[in-house]
Amino acid sequence: MTRPSRIPAPGLGRITAPTALGAAVLLLWDLANTRHWVSDLILPRPLDVAAATRDLFASGLVWGHLRATLYETLAGFGLAAALGVGTALAAGASAVVRRMVYPYAVTLQVLPMLSVAPILISAFGFGATAKIVIAALVAFFPVFVNTLTGMLDPDADAEELFRSLRAGRRRTFTGLLLPTAAPMIFAGLRIGLTLALAGAVVAEIVSAQEGLGFLVQRYSSQLNQDDAFAVVAVVTGMGLLLYGAVGCADRVIVFWRHAGRLPAGSRARERRVRRRLAAADRSTS
Amino acid sequence: MRLRGVGKRFDGGVEAMRDLDLSVAPGEFVSIVGASGCGKSTLLRVIAGLVPGSEGTVEVHGEPVTGPREDVGLMFQRPALLPWKTSLENVLLPIRVRRRITHDDVREAMRLLTLFDLEGFEHGFPSQLSGGMRQRVALARLMMTGAGVRLLDEPFGAVDELTRETLNLHLLRVHERTASATVLVTHTISEAVLMSDRVIVMTSRPGTVAAEVPIPLERPRSPEMAYSQRFQELALTVRRALGPSGSEGGRPS
Numbered sequence: 001m002t003r004p005s006r007i008p009a010p011g012l013g014r015i016t017a018p019t020a021l022g023a024a025v026l027l028l029w030d031l032a033n034t035r036h037w038v039s040d041l042i043l044p045r046p047l048d049v050a051a052a053t054r055d056l057f058a059s060g061l062v063w064g065h066l067r068a069t070l071y072e073t074l075a076g077f078g079l080a081a082a083l084g085v086g087t088a089l090a091a092g093a094s095a096v097v098r099r100m101v102y103p104y105a106v107t108l109q110v111l112p113m114l115s116v117a118p119i120l121i122s123a124f125g126f127g128a129t130a131k132i133v134i135a136a137l138v139a140f141f142p143v144f145v146n147t148l149t150g151m152l153d154p155d156a157d158a159e160e161l162f163r164s165l166r167a168g169r170r171r172t173f174t175g176l177l178l179p180t181a182a183p184m185i186f187a188g189l190r191i192g193l194t195l196a197l198a199g200a201v202v203a204e205i206v207s208a209q210e211g212l213g214f215l216v217q218r219y220s221s222q223l224n225q226d227d228a229f230a231v232v233a234v235v236t237g238m239g240l241l242l243y244g245a246v247g248c249a250d251r252v253i254v255f256w257r258h259a260g261r262l263p264a265g266s267r268a269r270e271r272r273v274r275r276r277l278a279a280a281d282r283s284t285s
Numbered sequence: 286m287r288l289r290g291v292g293k294r295f296d297g298g299v300e301a302m303r304d305l306d307l308s309v310a311p312g313e314f315v316s317i318v319g320a321s322g323c324g325k326s327t328l329l330r331v332i333a334g335l336v337p338g339s340e341g342t343v344e345v346h347g348e349p350v351t352g353p354r355e356d357v358g359l360m361f362q363r364p365a366l367l368p369w370k371t372s373l374e375n376v377l378l379p380i381r382v383r384r385r386i387t388h389d390d391v392r393e394a395m396r397l398l399t400l401f402d403l404e405g406f407e408h409g410f411p412s413q414l415s416g417g418m419r420q421r422v423a424l425a426r427l428m429m430t431g432a433g434v435r436l437l438d439e440p441f442g443a444v445d446e447l448t449r450e451t452l453n454l455h456l457l458r459v460h461e462r463t464a465s466a467t468v469l470v471t472h473t474i475s476e477a478v479l480m481s482d483r484v485i486v487m488t489s490r491p492g493t494v495a496a497e498v499p500i501p502l503e504r505p506r507s508p509e510m511a512y513s514q515r516f517q518e519l520a521l522t523v524r525r526a527l528g529p530s531g532s533e534g535g536r537p538s
Binding site for chain 1 (some may be wrong): 330333334335353354355359360361363365367368369371373374378379381382383388391392407408409410412413430512538
């Protein structure tokens with residue numbers, strides 16, 4: 001979980017600092033090309049990559065591939081999120097389930113996915129299914145482990161409070177354990193989504209007829225580095241957008257971890273209580 | 286509320302308390318003082334039915350305690366508020382766990398929050414409140430349970446002196462109005478004397494009752510009473526009962 005730094009860096013703001021670093025790296029990269037430190041065939045100029053990226057969109061060529069990769073990523077991520085959160089919730093609620101599942105979750109994580117990719121592709125065919133399965137397998141573990149960690153770490157006093165109020169298992173789960181785990185669940189989802197994208201792209205590189213991974217593979221085998229780099233830029237942009245989307249959902253759902261969102265939540269709740277009480281007054285009078 | 290010969294030994298063999306007798310009548314305020322680790326907190330948890338005792342019996346309203354009860358409310362040193370709920374929602378939690386919240390429940394919760402000087406903060410989230418305010422929300426939540434027996438485990442131990450005095454006044458005000466039996470665990474002697482009808486002094490490991498000091502000061506109590514000679518004498522009696530080496534609870538160190 002990222003928290004805003006409490007000590008603002010003097011002079012360098014939130015935008016200036018990363019921009020400065022980015023510009024420096026691009027400059028060095030460009031120099032590496034123009035001064036022939038690195039061959040054109042390995043490292044194209046940044047501006048050429050930018051132009052190639054623009055052309056990819058202008059020609060419309062990239063859209064179909066982008067859609068394919070996005071679909072595989074989201075489907076794989078959805079599968080991993082449902083299975084990861086679901087399994088972790090069950091494992092958090094029951095020690096038996098936890099002991100049963102945990103070793104296999106770890107095994108799955110240790111297993112090098114690239115080595116099973118060909119097997120999965122031969123099992124599920126060359127279409128999207130194999131990529132979805134691979135993306136889901138890669139994304140599962142972080143979602144599972146984060147959710148489980150969140151489930152197993154409730155506030156001891158709050159737990160005792162729920163017990164003293166004689167809250168049942170279900171009430172304790174929905175009223176305490178789930179909200180307590182929510183920030184960790186989102187941390188897991190963030191990592192999971194980026195890994196799902198990586199999984200889908202890698203699976204496309206191994207074997208595919210479409211998708212951004214397939215496109216990188218094709219361009220780079222043609223030694224067309226401008227376009228290969230452009231596709232990588234597209235994948236990166238997609239990853240950032242997806243990461244940002246989970247971040248937005250996190251701010252809305254786990255609002256209490258974001259100080260800036262509390263006043264709005266306060267006002268909304270105040271309006272709701274006032275409206276209900278007013279309605280009750282009207283119905284009694 | 287009545288305890289007879291209550292003892293508690295943990296699985297590891299540590300004996301937290303032994304042969305403890307205590308009874309608290311409705312409307313009575315009893316404080317338990319003793320050094321850290323004398324089993325005060327364990328005692329409260331046994332009364333609350335959160336931890337089973339190893340020996341003896343605990344009765345509330347004439348019934349043996351076998352688990353948490355609706356007529357026993359508990360408050361901790363930390364407020365233990367849910368950060369995703371507003372003050373009002375936190376106060377309503379005891380009701381929410383049991384049944385659907387009615388408009389009257391909401392009005393009662395608002396009234397309690399006003400009583401504890403939290404007007405205008407009903408819809409604030411815990412992280413927007415100060416430490417003392419959070420503790421007052423927790424106090425309002427305890428009142429909302431409507432429990433006839435209130436157990437407070439060093440509820441104001443983590444706040445500064447002035448805030449603590451205000452919080453104690455709030456607690457006194459509420460107690461003097463209701464017929465609840467209140468048990469306060471504290472390690473501040475003056476706090477115990479100011480609040481209570483009786484102060485129980487506990488020795489440590491295994492914790493048991495070393496002395497019982499009745500506090501015949503008139504009610505309503507006020508903080509100024511703490512400066513009277515009578516008060517000082519009572520506080521000294523309690524202090525002496527705690528034994529010579531204070532931090533070890535009477536055990537020679």
